Every structure is written in C-alpha cells, then in structure tokens.
Amino acid sequence: MTPRIGILALATSLLASCAVGPNYRRPVIDAPEVTRGQVEPAEAASLADLPWWQVFDDPVLQGLVTDAIHNNYDLATAAYRVEQARQLVGVARADLFPQIGYQGEAARGRALGPFGSNTTFNSFLGTFNLAWEIDIWGRIRRATESARAEYYGAEEFRRGVLLSLVSAVAQAYFELLDLDRALEIARLTTMTFQDTVDLFTRRFQGGVGTLLEVSRGEAALAQAAATIPDLERLIVLKENQLSILLGRNPGDVPRGAPLVAQTTPPAVPPGLPSQLLERRPDVRQAEQAVVAANATVGVAIANFFPRLGLTTLYGGQSSEIENLVKGTGNVWAIAGSLAGPIFQGGRLYSSYQATKAAWEQAVQQYVQTTLTAFAEVSSTLVSQQKLKGIRSEKERQVKALQKSVDLSLERYNEGISTYFEVLEAQQQLFPAQLDLSRTTRDQLTVVVLLYRALGGGWNLEVPQWVPEAEPSSTTGEQEPAS
Helix, strand or coil: CCHHHHHHHHHHHHHCCCCCCCCCCCCCCCCCCCCCCCCCCCCCCCHHHCCHHHHCCCHHHHHHHHHHHHHCHHHHHHHHHHHHHHHHHHHHHHHHCCEEEEEEEEEEEEEECHHHCEEEEEEEEEEEEEEEEECCCCHHHHHHHHHHHHHHHHHHHHHHHHHHHHHHHHHHHHHHHHHHHHHHHHHHHHHHHHHHHHHHHHHHHCCCCCHHHHHHHHHHHHHHHHHHHHHHHHHHHHHHHHHHHCCCCCCCCCECCCHHHCCCCCCCCCCCHHHHHHHCHHHHHHHHHHHHHHHHHHHHHHCCCCEEEEEEEEEEEECCHHHCCCHHHEEEEEEEEEECCCCCCCHHHHHHHHHHHHHHHHHHHHHHHHHHHHHHHHHHHHHHHHHHHHHHHHHHHHHHHHHHHHHHHHHHHCCCCCHHHHHHHHHHHHHHHHHHHHHHHHHHHHHHHHHHHCCCCCCCCHHHHCCCCCCCCCCCCECCCC
C-alpha cells in the first residue's frame, strides 16, 4: 500500500467513526389513549387527513384561501426563512471537506547586503494551499446535524404558518358572513320597529293610543337603528383584516353562500392522540429544536478533544516572474497538525453545561407544546359537540319568540293587550336572532379550529396546498354587504 493510499484510508476510517455526544432519542410523552371529549371510539382516520378544500367547500372561500397562499407576506417570509436555514446547512457541512485556496504576491524592495551595500530585489510568489480538519470526534458532523435540524424546524414553521393562514382566512370569512347576517337582522328589525312606531303614531293621532307608546316605540327604533352603522363599521374592519391575509390593499371581499347556507363537513373522527406528535407542525418544530440542541451538546463535548488537521502548499517562488512555473522555482510543503485545549479557565466546561441547559429547555418546550396540542384538540371537540345542542335550543327560542311577536301584535290590534307586550316581544327577538347567528358562526369556526388543532393537511407537501384546479375568489361572487 502506497503512503498516499494509506493516508486516504486512514482519513476515511476516521470520518466513519462515531461522533462524540449523545445520539438523539425522542423525549417520552405521556400521550392519552383517547382524547378527552371524544365520543366515538379512537381510530386512525382523522379530519387532518383531508385537504383543506374538502373541509371548506364554499368555492369563494376556496378562492380566497388560494389567493392568500400565493400572496401572503408572512408565508413568503417563512419560505425565505426555510431557504436561509437550508443554506446554513451547507455552511456547517463545508468544514467536512478540504479547504483549497490560492495566494499570489509580487514585491520589490531594497535590503542591506554584505559589506554595507544595498541590494534591490524582486520577489514573486504563487501557491495553492489546502487545509483539512479530519473530523475524528464528530464535531463538524454534530454541527451539521444541528444545522440540519434547524432547517427541518424552519420547514415545520413554514407548514405551521401555512396551516394558520388557511385557518385564519376561513375563520375571518365565517365571521364576516356572521356580520352580514347580523346586519341583515338589524335592518329587518329596524323596519319592524318602524312599522310599530307608525302604528303607534296612527293610533295616537286617532285618539286611541298615547304619546307614551309613541315615545317608547321611537326609543326601541333608535336602539335597533344604531346597530346598523356599528355593524357596517365592523364589516369594513373584518374585510381589511382579510385583505391583509390575502396580501392586498384594503377593499371589498367577495362572499359566497350566506351564513345560514354554509354546511359543515360530515363528522370525521379526530384520530389517535399520539398522531399529533407526527402531524402538528408546531410539535414537529419543537422536536427539531430538541434534535438541534442535542447535537450542539455533541459539539461542546468534541471541543474538549484535540483537532487533527492536514495542510499542504504547492507553488512557485522566484525573483523572476517567468521562473514561477519552472522546476527551479517550485516550493511545496505538507504537514499534519494536532491542537487541543489544556486550560481555558473553565470556558469549555461552562460551554458544555450551557448546551445541556439549552437541551433541557428544548425538551421542556417540546413537552409543553404536546400538552397544548392535546388540550386544544379536546377543547375544540367538546365545543363542537356542545354547539350542536346550543344551536338547537337557540333555533327553538327564535321560533318561539317570533310566534310571540306575531301573537302580541294580533292582541294589540284587537285591544286585548298593551304596547308593552309588543315591544317586549320584539326586543327579545332581536338579540335572540343575533345569538343564533353567532352560534351558527361558532359551529363553522370550531371546525376550522379543530382542523388546525389536528395538524390538518399534514400529508400534503407544501406545493400541494394549492389544489390543481385552483378555485377563483370570484366564483359565485356576491356583492359585499354595504
């Protein structure tokens, strides 16, 4: 075996050796067997398996979400963060390879020669040099492992931004539809109160009613009418919020089906609690932080050991530039180096302890993130179940109050009851209708929250988050509420 081949074989065997420091093991998580609030038996199928456009079937909403994915600036920022992390992996990995450089120099000077004479001379130098740290202890490999984990964490952060963006657009859209419905109710209620005031006024002018009836009716009318400009204000604020998510200047936002016509997806089980560890982007990002911190501990341990390196130089040096490439001007050198710490005042030990503390922080944050994930899924499941009963009771309440209004008007016109019955029935109906609208909105938004809590779309690559047949935000467009 030639010396050159022997050196190469030695370097290869050293690089293949195990890196110092702990190998990563996922922290033990006490995942519940069944999510609290889950009624059906736990099974692997989950709402998170569906792409978002199968969860939100309003074509206009789908178009808005697609526009947001294309144009949102927070998502674009997250994409550049991923690219930055990817390039930093290359920076960390570069130290595994020989570092080759060059040097050139040309000089002219005068020096004191023998017997006090001055000699003018030229000096030309041109060399290539190579330096290579042999990663015998795995310091560079651990640093690369840490950088790679940060890159994967940045990818999960982008997926988290993507999921949050889809959820935020859907939630704001349903809230906008609720405001539209509230504005519609307010206008209808105002018209009803106006009819009541007109009736009271005619009765008063005919000598049958009293001025008290007219005054109380006008007060109720003013109260209902005051909600209209406030709701119009809230609609503009919500449209502006959506415009920011869509990456566009404030403006009108198209609507699809009204709130009462929106449908929720069929009941889909939430899946197994343990699946959140593999599906939620924030949990996966927190785990990558643990991986990165774990690898950094290995780097700190490797710093205790000596560094082995090889350096070489080859080139030419001469007083005449044309001799640089001739054999008489050749210069070369090859050397091995071994350098390590003996005493640094506790710097290396403190650095090692600091990396261990950082690892412990990452582990605690990972466990906290998983607990938050389990709690969010449980809360949204319970809310989803309870809202069904709440909506049923609200619908019954509105139906009863509407009948009460009709009966009170009949009794008033027949002279059986007073105006107080009419006003009381109308004033109770208005907030009940608003409550029913808000409950309908909550039923829609809780599906959004559940989809996000489960890590929806986990099985989609980032480019697949836009459906192949991209919906347009103008599909089924209706005029925004004014």
